[in-house]
Amino acid sequence: MSGLPVADRQVVRRAALNLIAADRRAVAVVLVLHGAAAVAGLAPPWLLGRIVDEVTAGAGAAAVDRLALAIGGCVLAHGLLARYAQYVGHRFGERSVARLREAFVARALDLPISVIERAGTGELATRSSVDVTTVGTTVRDVMPVMVIAATQLSLLFGAIFLLHPLLGLVALTGLPTIVAVTRWYLRRARPAYLAEGAATAELTEALTTTAEGARTVEALRLGAERIGYGRQRIGQVWATRRATLALRSVFFPVVEASYALPIAVVLLFGGFLLDRGMVTLGEVVAAALYLQQAIEPLDRLLLWMEQAQRGLASFARVLGVGQQSEPAATSVATGTPRPRVPASARPGRLVVRGARFSYADGPDVLHGIDLVVRPGERLAIVGPSGAGKSTLARLLAGIDEPREGVVSLDGVAVTDLDPAERRRRIALVTQEHHVFIGTLRDNLAFAAPDASDEQMRAALGAVSADWYADLPDGLDTQLGDGARELGAADAQQLALARLVLADPHTLILDEATAALDPTTARRTERALAAVVNGRTVIAIAHRLNTAHDADRVAVLEDGRITELGSHDELVRAGGAYAALWRSWHG
Numbered sequence: 001m002s003g004l005p006v007a008d009r010q011v012v013r014r015a016a017l018n019l020i021a022a023d024r025r026a027v028a029v030v031l032v033l034h035g036a037a038a039v040a041g042l043a044p045p046w047l048l049g050r051i052v053d054e055v056t057a058g059a060g061a062a063a064v065d066r067l068a069l070a071i072g073g074c075v076l077a078h079g080l081l082a083r084y085a086q087y088v089g090h091r092f093g094e095r096s097v098a099r100l101r102e103a104f105v106a107r108a109l110d111l112p113i114s115v116i117e118r119a120g121t122g123e124l125a126t127r128s129s130v131d132v133t134t135v136g137t138t139v140r141d142v143m144p145v146m147v148i149a150a151t152q153l154s155l156l157f158g159a160i161f162l163l164h165p166l167l168g169l170v171a172l173t174g175l176p177t178i179v180a181v182t183r184w185y186l187r188r189a190r191p192a193y194l195a196e197g198a199a200t201a202e203l204t205e206a207l208t209t210t211a212e213g214a215r216t217v218e219a220l221r222l223g224a225e226r227i228g229y230g231r232q233r234i235g236q237v238w239a240t241r242r243a244t245l246a247l248r249s250v251f252f253p254v255v256e257a258s259y260a261l262p263i264a265v266v267l268l269f270g271g272f273l274l275d276r277g278m279v280t281l282g283e284v285v286a287a288a289l290y291l292q293q294a295i296e297p298l299d300r301l302l303l304w305m306e307q308a309q310r311g312l313a314s315f316a317r318v319l320g321v322g323q324q325s326e327p328a329a330t331s332v333a334t335g336t337p338r339p340r341v342p343a344s345a346r347p348g349r350l351v352v353r354g355a356r357f358s359y360a361d362g363p364d365v366l367h368g369i370d371l372v373v374r375p376g377e378r379l380a381i382v383g384p385s386g387a388g389k390s391t392l393a394r395l396l397a398g399i400d401e402p403r404e405g406v407v408s409l410d411g412v413a414v415t416d417l418d419p420a421e422r423r424r425r426i427a428l429v430t431q432e433h434h435v436f437i438g439t440l441r442d443n444l445a446f447a448a449p450d451a452s453d454e455q456m457r458a459a460l461g462a463v464s465a466d467w468y469a470d471l472p473d474g475l476d477t478q479l480g481d482g483a484r485e486l487g488a489a490d491a492q493q494l495a496l497a498r499l500v501l502a503d504p505h506t507l508i509l510d511e512a513t514a515a516l517d518p519t520t521a522r523r524t525e526r527a528l529a530a531v532v533n534g535r536t537v538i539a540i541a542h543r544l545n546t547a548h549d550a551d552r553v554a555v556l557e558d559g560r561i562t563e564l565g566s567h568d569e570l571v572r573a574g575g576a577y578a579a580l581w582r583s584w585h586g
């Protein structure tokens with residue numbers, strides 16, 4: 001399994017800036033409000049220092065009351081400004097998360113099937129759940145907190161410098177250690193968290209595949225092996241989490257110690273300056289209070305820095321999904337973008353020339369296939385199990401690209417077609433058909449977003465989906481988990497109605513009815529007959545009557561086409577097909 005790519009820092013930075021740019025007015029309001037709140041928060045320590053100085057100078061209760069009232073006013077203003085800033089910040093966060101999720105879904109839906117198959121569903125599941133949620137939390141909760149903390153810190157240290165530059169300088173004594181340990185931590189955190197994310201994805205993959213294949217596991221007594229595999233993956237997650245914990249266990253204690261140091265130094269050095277009349281007692285008190293006040297935002301900044309690191313690693317994984325190099329988008333030979341081929345509604349001529357194919361680094365499973373499928377022709381492909389029929393179907397549909405040779409439609413390699421365009425022109429129909437949670441209309445609209453209700457009803461009619469008449473809310477009926485469940489044949493009909501709406505000119509049928517029981521298969525085949533009319537059809541035939549009714553039959557054996565001709569020709573020729581036909585027909 002190759003996994004999905006991870007975006008580099010530059011891409012992550014650009015994407016983060018884009019998020020800010022998309023909502024720049026909200027960001028500006030948040031910054032201004034937090035700045036104003038931080039300024040209001042600076043006044044109380046300074047006013048407290050003034051109280052100390054005024055009392056030292058012999059001022060009465062009235063002066064203290066006045067200053068205390070001012071402190072109360074500042075605290076109130078700080079609270080109100082901070083609250084409103086948080087409100088605007090959270091709204092910005094929610095909007096950004098919604099944008100991120102929408103973009104992620106669009107990118108994930110755009111991924112070619114072969115990419116998802118190679119990466120494994122666990123990888124995509126983890127990125128769409130754990131990683132998107134982590135990025136969401138970071139954008140919504142962490143980033144605003146960090147911005148506030150950074151603003152507060154700059155103003156607090158600026159205020160100490162204003163009290164006395166020397167006090168300001170000694171206040172910075174803790175910073176070198178904090179900077180050093182933070183740099184040490186950040187350098188190690190990204191790879192450590194990326195490793196943790198990858199290990200979690202593998203664990204998810206291991207658990208979901210075991211759960212999904214529970215019956216097979218039970219039947220083949222693979223329980224112990226799967227448990228062992230799961231334990232291995234858990235061990236890997238444990239190791240990667242231990243690594244990130246080790247980083248945190250150095251980072252946080254060092255930082256804690258660095259907080260206490262400057263307060264002690266400011267008090268000692270403040271006393272020294274006070275003795276020489278260079279500062280007042282109130283100024284030293286204010287400086288110590290500012291430093292005490294700085295601990296909280298500093299703490300928040302560092303605490304959330306860890307979450308921000310986690311968020312950045314997740315963001316890189318989320319953005320990586322969009323970076324998957326689609327095999328159809330780039331020429332293997334030159335690496336240059338390929339031309340996108342314009343739409344064409346008429347049936348095309350599908351040509352396979354010298355196509356060889358191997359899965360990953362395995363041996364070739366197709367050895368130089370040559371085949372021409374004429375527009376409007378019905379071609380049946382037959383052959384023993386493992387001969388490469390499904391693989392050839394995937395090549396014809398443009399899901400996989402031949403290692404050598406080419407599969408072209410009207411002279412253009414099918415993998416050069418824009419993926420959406422390719423899906424509109426060539427459809428691969430397998431036994432797998434999914435009913436999405438949503439209304440019947442939603443389920444049909446995937447194929448043709450602009451189709452009218454009338455067209456949708458006509459499509460259901462064309463595939464004899466009689467069950468439609470019994471639906472309580474017609475096209476608005478909710479389907480899928482927890483709502484109305486469709487049986488295998490009904491779901492297959494729904495998939496075929498989608499095909500009618502998508503209206504591709506070439507259909508590749510890969511065992512579309514093989515796993516259905518005979519009654520269901522007959523119903524589905526009737527529906528299929530309505531769909532295939534007027535189109536080029538390439539059918540992988542597991543029942544030889546399909547081959548009998550086809551214009552031509554191709555016999556595929558061990559990755560090679562060994563016979564090609566009409567049913568009658570091949571029966572007359574007395575080769576492999578004739579033998580198959582005889583044994584099937586009794």
Ligand SMILES: Nc1ncnc2c1ncn2[C@@H]1O[C@H](COP(=O)(O)OP(=O)(O)OP(=O)(O)O)[C@@H](O)[C@H]1O
Nearest residue numbers: 359360362365383384385386387388389390391392
């Ligand atoms: N994803 C895959 N990874 C590696 N090898 C594969 C993969 N899919 C198929 N193969 C191998 O490629 C060869 C051709 O398989 P393919 O499924 O195309 O044959 P088929 O003729 O469709 O067989 P069947 O009728 O049993 O479906 C087989 O040896 C198979 O084991």
